[in-house]
Amino acid sequence: MRWPRATVPAWLVHAGFLGLLAVAGTAYALAGPDRRALVYTAVTVLPIVTFLAALASGNLPDRRPWLTAVAGLVLLTTQQLIWPGWIAGLHLGRAEGSPTDLTQSLAHTLFLAGTAAALRRRASADPGGIIDAALFGLCAGGPLWEWVIRPHLPAGAPPMGQALLLGDLLVLFGVAGCLLRLGTMGRAGRGTLGYLVLTVILTLASTVTSSLGPGDSGVWSAELMLAAYLTIAAAPVHPEAAAVTVPPRSGTVVSRQRLGWLALALSANPLIAAVQVIRGEGSSSLLLPVGTLLVVPLVLLRIRLLSAQRDKAEQTLAYHATHDELTGLCNRRHIAAEIDRALQDLNRGALDEVTLLLCDLDGFKPVNDRYGHPAGDAVLRTVASRLVATVREQDVVGRLGGDEFLILCRGEAGVDAGRLRDRIAEAVRAPIPLLDTTVSVGVTTGVAQARPGLGADRDLLIGIADAAMYAGKARRGYGDLQRTSSTSSTGE
Secondary structure, three states, X not given: OOOOOOOOOHHHHHHHHHHHHHHHHHHHHHOOHHHHHHHHHHHHHHHHHHHHHHHHHOOOOOHHHHHHHHHHHHHHHHHHHHOOOOOOOOOOOOOOOOHHHHHHHHHHHHHHHHHHHHOHHHHOOOHHHHHHHHHHHHHHHHHHHHHHHHHHOOOOOOHHHHHHHHHHHHHHHHHHHHHHHHHOOOXXXXXXXXXXXXXXXXXXXXXXXXXXXXXXXHXXXXXHHHHHHHHHHHHHHOOOHHHOOOOOOOOXXXXXXXXXXXXXHHHHXXXXXXXXXXXXXXXXXXXXHHHHHHHHHHHHHHHHHHHHHHHHHHHHHHHHHHEOOOOOOEOHHHHHHHHHHHHHHHHOOOOOEEEEEEXXXXXXXXXXXXXXXXXXXXXXXXXXHHHHHHOOOOOEEEEEEOOEEEEEEEEOOOOOHHHHHHHHHHHHOOOEEOOXXXXXXXXXXXXXXXXXXXXXXXXXHHHHHHHHXXXXXXXOOOOOOOOOOOOOOEOO
16 A cells, blocks of 8 residues: 555645644754754654655655665764754854765755756756756855855854855755746646755755854754754655656646846856955955856756757758658658759769659548548558668658659669569558558559660659659559649559
């Protein structure tokens, strides 16, 4: 049996979260200094339990990334066991550069990396939007660092401690932006994402509260961090947790290329540094180098993504310009150009022979009239695939329009056009399955061949093949059919 069930109402999870928050918060506030560490440690263990229970029950897919996230939670609990008074003693957010600061940064990195890996499928629906959201979060973290946290840091805070704290804060801001963007991509999984967003916000609030200084800030910082741990614990047991990694339905996400975010990301930190200089505060802040180290890779990734999207769009346009939309074969313009190139190679001696086979289907119109255009389209696609399978890999198959197809064979002399024509007829007349029936069509093929020194051009070859095709139709009783294309097919 799965636990928790996806059918369980979400309000039970919310009620449990609020109840535990009230109990843990009250217990921590009323406990003495010695017992507060015990309360805090107990709360840090809770999300490990809920994550492992959700993984064991199947409520969280993708076990490996979530286990990485759990490793980060275990490291945070280990940190609390080794340094139990770190939160209460106002060490959080003080940029001391101690082993505890390094352990916390490593634990956050593990948890966030595991969570990001688990959410990768959902994020893949809009990678550009995710990068934009991360850049916005990084930009938003700069002012908080410069004008709220850094002025309250101890005078002797080492550069390494400041770099660890700043990097931690900026990453949390970036993650918050990504999670918010993920939440807008579909309703599925929003409850779990909401708890994760709340976790990041409470962690940031706890850090800021602790960094602001003495008084009761130690208690409030610990209370906020307790709430953050409880939100982490609630995320995997929410009934929507199983859907949090599922990408939204195709077409529900529209990614816009907001290049303004790139400009903002590149200019935000230098602008803050400029304000510092203008206000006479100096320019010794780590925001510019640390922020740049985080922002530039994202900007480069966004530019690469934009370049890939442009290349894909160009390839798509080039494909549609040269291929038939229905069958995927070469269109009239493309195969005409291929014939011209083949004749040029023939005239300069690079080829021994050029053969055209113009194919026109027999009995296609009754199928189209009886079963409708979707069935007719299915027949044309099937015939196209059969023609490609019948000829050589170097031969070119194109659709001229309607039910007319043209095959270009180029190479050494001696192409057995008659045998090839027979193989085409046999392949095409095989039954074609539709939804609730099967149909059959025939094909009449006209052949034209060119050899060096004859001076044949494209129009002449197609005309010869066209005449041969209609002569074949006349012999087989299709002579009274209306001609469907000014550039004909061939048949025999």
